[in-house]
Amino acid sequence: GGWRWTNVRATPILSPDGSIRKWLGINIDIQDKKEAEAALEQAQQTYQQGLEQQVAERTQQLEESRALLKATLDSTLEMIQVFKAVRNQAGEIVDFVWILNNQSSEQQYGDVIGQSLLTLNPGVKE
Incomplete structure (x- = not known):
């Protein structure tokens, strides 16, 4: 049971x-x-x-x-910057976005991760 x-x-x-x-x-x-x-x-x-x-x-x-x-x-004194290409609908690169910086680059530009290269440096267009 x-x-x-x-x-x-x-x-x-x-x-x-x-x-x-x-x-x-x-x-x-x-x-x-x-x-x-x-x-x-x-x-x-x-x-x-x-x-x-x-x-x-x-x-x-x-x-x-x-x-x-x-x-x-960060162990190098040279600036290292890594960008991601931003493309338009035709697939053409129209801008870049910061995705990685080393310490030397951050000292020069500050915290720019996720920001547009052309917005911060408009003279870089061509």
Whole structure:
């Protein structure tokens, strides 16, 4: 013996006067379904926890790589600037946006990451 999950459905069979004469019903054992649902939920939680751990580890690796790159770039006295091309609908390059600067470049230009090259240096057009 023990407890089991069941799904019970019943409908009253009425007498001509409206009173309940008997019940007609069905009892379905849904224990296997409930156990499968619980196992699936546990598997999803385990997967989610594993995925979150992988994301945290990868984020840490990326942060370490970024710090190493910054330290390497900042170790030179030369200005290092990295830009992303901005294109119009025809695919032509119409501007550039700063995406990375080393320390020497920041001393010259300040914090310009994400800003337009032509906006800050309009004479660079041609």
